[in-house]
Amino acid sequence: MPESFDPSPASISDGSSTSTASDRGHVFVTVGSTRFDALVQKVLSEPVLDVLRAKGYRTLDVQCGNSDFDASQLSRNGEDRWQRAGDVETSVWRFKPTLKEEYERADLIISHAGSGTIIDVLRLGKPLIVVPNETLMDNHQAELSDALAALGHLMSSSVAGLSKAIETLNTSALVPFPQFDGSRFRELLDEEMGFIHSRDNSSSGR
Amino acid sequence: MDTLGFLTLISVLIAALTLLRLYAVLPSTQTAKPSGLREDSDVCSLAVFLGSGGHTSEALRLLSALNFNRYGPRTYIISEGDTLSMHKAMDLECAKSTEASQTTPFTSGPDAPCSFVVIPRARRVHQSFLTAPFSAALSLAASIWHLTASPLFFGPPAPDVLLLNGPGTCFVLCIAAYLSRFLGLKSPKLIYVESFARVRHLSLSGKLLRPLVDRFIVQWPDLLQDGKRGECRGWLV
Numbered sequence: 457m458p459e460s461f462d463p464s465p466a467s468i469s470d471g472s473s474t475s476t477a478s479d480r481g482h483v484f485v486t487v488g489s490t491r492f493d494a495l496v497q498k499v500l501s502e503p504v505l506d507v508l509r510a511k512g513y514r515t516l517d518v519q520c521g522n523s524d525f526d527a528s529q530l531s532r533n534g535e536d537r538w539q540r541a542g543d544v545e546t547s548v549w550r551f552k553p554t555l556k557e558e559y560e561r562a563d564l565i566i567s568h569a570g571s572g573t574i575i576d577v578l579r580l581g582k583p584l585i586v587v588p589n590e591t592l593m594d595n596h597q598a599e600l601s602d603a604l605a606a607l608g609h610l611m612s613s614s615v616a617g618l619s620k621a622i623e624t625l626n627t628s629a630l631v632p633f634p635q636f637d638g639s640r641f642r643e644l645l646d647e648e649m650g651f652i653h654s655r656d657n658s659s660s661g662r
Numbered sequence: 663m664d665t666l667g668f669l670t671l672i673s674v675l676i677a678a679l680t681l682l683r684l685y686a687v688l689p690s691t692q693t694a695k696p697s698g699l700r701e702d703s704d705v706c707s708l709a710v711f712l713g714s715g716g717h718t719s720e721a722l723r724l725l726s727a728l729n730f731n732r733y734g735p736r737t738y739i740i741s742e743g744d745t746l747s748m749h750k751a752m753d754l755e756c757a758k759s760t761e762a763s764q765t766t767p768f769t770s771g772p773d774a775p776c777s778f779v780v781i782p783r784a785r786r787v788h789q790s791f792l793t794a795p796f797s798a799a800l801s802l803a804a805s806i807w808h809l810t811a812s813p814l815f816f817g818p819p820a821p822d823v824l825l826l827n828g829p830g831t832c833f834v835l836c837i838a839a840y841l842s843r844f845l846g847l848k849s850p851k852l853i854y855v856e857s858f859a860r861v862r863h864l865s866l867s868g869k870l871l872r873p874l875v876d877r878f879i880v881q882w883p884d885l886l887q888d889g890k891r892g893e894c895r896g897w898l899v
Binding site: 481489560570571572575595597599600602603634635636638639641642644645648649650651652 | 698699700702704706716717719721723724726727728729732733787805822823851853855857859860861862865876877879882895896897898899
């Protein structure tokens with residue numbers, strides 16, 4: 457391993473006990489059901505691939521949704537599926553019924569700013585870089601990624617700043633995201649509907 | 663007094679009474695206090711609007727926290743054509759009944775633990791503003807049918823609580839609930855939960871429903887900085 461090698465991808469793999477040396481360094485990019493041409497184009501660009509390679513990532517899967525992108529550097533592999541061999545082996549495809557397995561397999565996830573994707577990825581404890589789509593008119597989604605970035609749960613980046621974000625990401629410094637706590641809403645509704653003597657509420661610590 | 667003057671007087675009187683009645687049914691600006699205690703063994707019927715996409719995911723995550731033996735029967739209100747939300751709700755019902763080792767939730771008839779109601783969308787994405795009033799009216803009519811008219815004439819009664827979290831169509835459901843209140847009929851408690859994605863700015867449905875619902879809940883405290891009504895108990899989804 458070269459001196460300049462940043463230990464972060466390795467530390468992610470070491471952190472999850474199921475990873476072995478052979479499947480270390482997998483990146484998954486997702487745009488969900490949206491269209492996000494700029495992000496897809498960016499992650500397939502040489503500067504980003506260079507940074508990924510330098511950080512020790514070896515495979516890249518891109519779920520591109522309805523995005524348009526320049527596929528001239530890729531070879532077509534069936535309907536809506538493209539591939540490229542190389543230092544960072546790349547595979548691009550449009551949709552799968554569920555992305556949970558893709559999240560679980562990845563050591564780094566780069567995603568659009570959809571709140572569902574963000575919650576799912578963070579609850580799996582995966583390092584996440586969120587890239588809000590700046591071309592959306594109602595860009596409230598950037599609010600969420602900025603707020604979660606300020607709390608240290610993820611890294612928020614512009615499309616233009618993605619290489620830099622990947623380079624500077626320190627996965628071990630990310631703050632774990634809390635798991636789902638159903639008791640808050642349960643207590644709130646029980647209280648509103650008059651179940652205030654409920655045993656369910658006895659554990660509440662307000 | 664001439665006829666015109668008489669009619670004007672009557673109109674003013676009706677308007678004043680209508681406003682008074684509306685004022686009486688509006689929630690107080692203070693956080694509403696729980697009304698009517700229930701026993702542990704009581705049940706509480708619940709309706710939830712699944713607004714598709716992220717709205718559906720969040721609404722179902724909220725529901726997953728509840729004791730389904732307590733909150734039932736459950737009515738899922740979905741927009742026309744939103745089969746994805748319907749399937750996600752069925753998944754939750756199945757998961758919950760497996761958890762409680764009960765029989766299948768998908769029986770029909772008056773004793774069914776869950777049911778689905780479909781209403782037309784108030785406004786489709788990219789719909790022209792010319793035709794939007796017509797779809798909104800259609801949507802309102804369907805909401806009034808399900809929340810006000812059908813419970814009054816045909817039963818079963820209106821649900822005890824209606825959970826809303828956007829988008830647009832949930833506003834017409836709120837209006838229908840208000841019609842019931844206005845007429846002195848049973849109306850569900852209205853609970854609005856703003857999306858987890860809303861950190862510093864309320865959604866349009868949030869702004870519209872804030873003065874109308876019985877509980878207005880946000881998941882990020884900055885949304886309440888204006889000091890108006892609402893509460894935050896942290897992240898709920």
